[in-house]
Amino acid sequence: MSLSNNVLSVASRQYVYKLKANTSGVYSLIFIQVLALLFSLSGIQSMSSASDTLIVNVKYYSGDIMIAFTFIWIFFMALRLTSINYRTMDFTLVTNRLSSHLSNVGLLLTAIVFGGISSSLMGFVLKIIMYFAFDRSQIGVNGFYPVVSNILLGIITTGLYMTLIASMGYLLGILIQIHVLFVVLYPSALFGLARVNPQVLKLSYDFFASETSPLIFAIRIILSSLILFSLSCLLSNRMEVRK
Amino acid sequence: MTVIQGENLTKSYGKILALDNLTFQIEENKLTGLIGRNGAGKTTLLKLIAGYLKPSRGEINVFSQNPFDSLQVSANIIFIDNQMVFPAAFRLDDILTEVAHFYQNWNAKLAHGLFEYFSFNPKQRHSSLSKGNQSTFNMIIGLAARCPLTIFDEPTSGMDSAVRKDFYRALLKDYLEYPRTIILSSHLLSEVEDILEDILLLRGGTKCLHQSVLELKEYALGLKGPKQKVLERLKGQELLHTEEFAQGSLYAVIKKQGLTSQEFLKQADLELLPVSLEDLCIYLTDNSKGGIDHVFKQ
Numbered sequence: 001m002s003l004s005n006n007v008l009s010v011a012s013r014q015y016v017y018k019l020k021a022n023t024s025g026v027y028s029l030i031f032i033q034v035l036a037l038l039f040s041l042s043g044i045q046s047m048s049s050a051s052d053t054l055i056v057n058v059k060y061y062s063g064d065i066m067i068a069f070t071f072i073w074i075f076f077m078a079l080r081l082t083s084i085n086y087r088t089m090d091f092t093l094v095t096n097r098l099s100s101h102l103s104n105v106g107l108l109l110t111a112i113v114f115g116g117i118s119s120s121l122m123g124f125v126l127k128i129i130m131y132f133a134f135d136r137s138q139i140g141v142n143g144f145y146p147v148v149s150n151i152l153l154g155i156i157t158t159g160l161y162m163t164l165i166a167s168m169g170y171l172l173g174i175l176i177q178i179h180v181l182f183v184v185l186y187p188s189a190l191f192g193l194a195r196v197n198p199q200v201l202k203l204s205y206d207f208f209a210s211e212t213s214p215l216i217f218a219i220r221i222i223l224s225s226l227i228l229f230s231l232s233c234l235l236s237n238r239m240e241v242r243k
Numbered sequence: 244m245t246v247i248q249g250e251n252l253t254k255s256y257g258k259i260l261a262l263d264n265l266t267f268q269i270e271e272n273k274l275t276g277l278i279g280r281n282g283a284g285k286t287t288l289l290k291l292i293a294g295y296l297k298p299s300r301g302e303i304n305v306f307s308q309n310p311f312d313s314l315q316v317s318a319n320i321i322f323i324d325n326q327m328v329f330p331a332a333f334r335l336d337d338i339l340t341e342v343a344h345f346y347q348n349w350n351a352k353l354a355h356g357l358f359e360y361f362s363f364n365p366k367q368r369h370s371s372l373s374k375g376n377q378s379t380f381n382m383i384i385g386l387a388a389r390c391p392l393t394i395f396d397e398p399t400s401g402m403d404s405a406v407r408k409d410f411y412r413a414l415l416k417d418y419l420e421y422p423r424t425i426i427l428s429s430h431l432l433s434e435v436e437d438i439l440e441d442i443l444l445l446r447g448g449t450k451c452l453h454q455s456v457l458e459l460k461e462y463a464l465g466l467k468g469p470k471q472k473v474l475e476r477l478k479g480q481e482l483l484h485t486e487e488f489a490q491g492s493l494y495a496v497i498k499k500q501g502l503t504s505q506e507f508l509k510q511a512d513l514e515l516l517p518v519s520l521e522d523l524c525i526y527l528t529d530n531s532k533g534g535i536d537h538v539f540k541q
Contacts, residue, residue: 010314013344020341021330088328091295094345096314237312242295242326 007099014095014103021089022107029073029115033122036069040126061130063123067158070119074162075169077111082173082232091241101233108166116159120151153214160221164208167228174232177239244271246392246424247292251301254287254448261287263448264301269426269441274418276435276456277428279445280528285428286324288445289396292426293322305392321346323385324396325378329369335380336365339387346388348421354387357413361406374401382410386417395427399434407431411438432521442520446528456520463523464502465516467494472512484526486536496526 043059050056080086081104090100127144175182194201208224211217247269254262262284269275279285290296291303294310294317303310310316329338339358343349358365361379372380378401385393395414399407415438418425429435432442442459444451454462463483466473470493477495484496496518518526 007314010318010345017341017344018330020337021332024332085328088326089330092327092329093342094314094318096312096317098312099314238297240296242290242322 007096007102010094010096011099011102011106014090014093014099015106017093018103018107019110025077025111026114029070029111029118032069032073033066033118036066037122037126040065041129061126063119063126066119066122066126070115070158071162071165074108074111074115074166078108078166078169079173079176081107082170082177084177087177088242097237097239098233101229101236104170105229108170109163112159112162112166115162116155120154120158123154156214156218160218161208163225164221164228167225167232171228171232171235174236178235245269246271246306248304249288249291249301250303252288252291252298252303253300254284254291254296255299261448262291262298265445265448265450267443267450267453269424269443271424272422273440274425274427274438275441275443276432276439277426277443277445278432278524279428279451281430283445283528284448285445286396287448289322289324289394289426289428292392293317293320293394295322318345319391320394321385321388321390321392322394322396323381323398325374325381325400327381327384331368331370334366334368335363335372338369339384342384342388346390348389350387350389350421353417354383357383357386360409375403375406378402379406379410382413386413389417389421389423391423393423393425395425397428397430399429399431407434411435414438432524433519436520442524444524444527451527459520459523461499463496463518463526464499465494465496465518466513467492467516468513469493476513483523484529496523 040061040063043061044064045060046058047060048055048057087100090103124146127146130139172182172186175186190201208217208220211220245268247267249265249267252262252265253260265284265288277285277288287296291298292305292310294305294313297311305313305316306319308316310320333341335358339351339354343351343354361376361383363376363380369377369380378398382395382398385395385398399410402410411434414425414427418438427435427439436442436456439456441453441455443453452459466477467488470487470491473493473495477497480497482495482497486494488494494516
């Protein structure tokens with residue numbers, strides 16, 4: 001009987017294994033962000049007003065689409081990790097349910113670091129393109145030139161949101177494993193909740209999005225993600241594999 | 244030491260009963276064959292042992308603990324079947340390198356030796372291998388992992404007969420060099436009976452018998468001769484199997500139970516035939532007496 005088999009050591013071995021197996025995830029990230037960059041080039045909002053003598057045309061450009069696409073990317077990454085194929089991959093080798101989840105979370109956190117940094121930096125690619133594509137005098141200077149602390153804050157915030165989204169995707173994946181009907185139930189429960197009690201959704205939005213203190217915001221997101229991930233673990237604890 | 248112990252093990256899928264009150268135990272460092280018809284519950288039993296499934300009732304213990312969700316058991320088991328999945332990004336040589344980190348007894352020399360012997364292309368992907376080659380590759384992993392409990396579920400499916408023979412030989416050699424508990428489930432008993440020590444025969448989810456191969460070879464006796472004479476001679480014996488031939492001739496198989504062949508040799512027109520293990524297991528697991536012939540008689 002081998003002795004060196006505590007959960008953490010196995011989970012870290014699984015993490016390395018999965019990291020090597022999922023290097024192609026970087027390509028999908030790059031693809032999605034380049035795609036988002038192309039969408040962003042046309043501007044996300046424009047406004048124009050005209051009088052007899054003057055026509056004003058204002059166009060907003062922003063990296064929001066890139067962030068949004070990265071959110072979608074991490075959601076599907078999390079969803080994919082719970083698929084039967086990935087589970088069978090785990091249970092082909094040494095694992096238990098906890099170590100499998102831990103290594104998945106590790107992999108997702110790595111993806112979040114990549115996605116958070118790259119999506120925030122993609123905003124600069126957009127700015128650089130703007131800088132050279134337009135007459136400088138046409139650019140609204142406010143907030144155009146980067147400040148290091150803002151970049152860091154942007155990366156961390158994006159990463160935290162991605163963590164929350166990943167934990168939601170992961171939970172959805174586990175629920176789908178329990179019953180396929182959850183594909184429909186999960187979103188309809190959210191929409192239903194919003195219709196029956198619109199306050200709830202607004203409150204939860206405020207809970208995460210309107211917090212001004214970065215520390216409290218971080219704690220809220222981390223705690224919520226932890227709760228969602230633990231729920232996923234609990235729900236899958238009794239599940240049979242490789243049926 | 245008992246490695247696996249099953250107590251009234253029952254497993255049902257909805258209304259279908261796959262295993263029914265199975266009680267058995269498997270000792271350490273034995274090469275056991277799990278034999279049974281299609282749907283006898285072989286795979287279900289193996290997956291219960293590996294901790295993939297949960298018993299509906301009863302108890303299973305592997306290395307004295309419940310295998311379900313047990314990391315300790317998982318680390319000491321390797322389960323080889325044709326449903327193993329490896330990451331699509333890995334080439335075959337990557338798989339051999341990466342899998343090695345999970346098993347502390349991993350024998351890289353053996354793995355690479357077998358890998359080259361079966362002339363795999365290291366750059367190929369696991370999913371692009373043919374079915375037989377996948378089985379062969381999985382078998383290499385199963386042998387090289389040298390887990391205290393190694394489970395092969397139909398390991399030879401898709402392999403051609405040359406590879407199957409090589410596999411049995413490799414399995415036996417490695418087992419002798421590094422004894423461990425091995426369970427091998429197979430349809431092809433005639434091929435594996437030479438390497439097995441014990442046989443666990445399942446019928447309809449229950450244990451039919453669990454004996455050593457040597458005992459089983461002495462288990463039954465086949466008798467052929469004119470129908471009347473055979474029946475007369477075997478009166479009072481439990482017939483395991485009867486088969487009628489042309490001209491009123493009958494072939495009957497009975498439990499030996501200490502009978503010696505001398506007792507039958509006095510009657511000149513009775514012919515004594517050995518019963519192969521494979522035939523014996525078919526007779527023992529027959530659902531209805533008379534076999535396939537019975538269908539055509541009606």
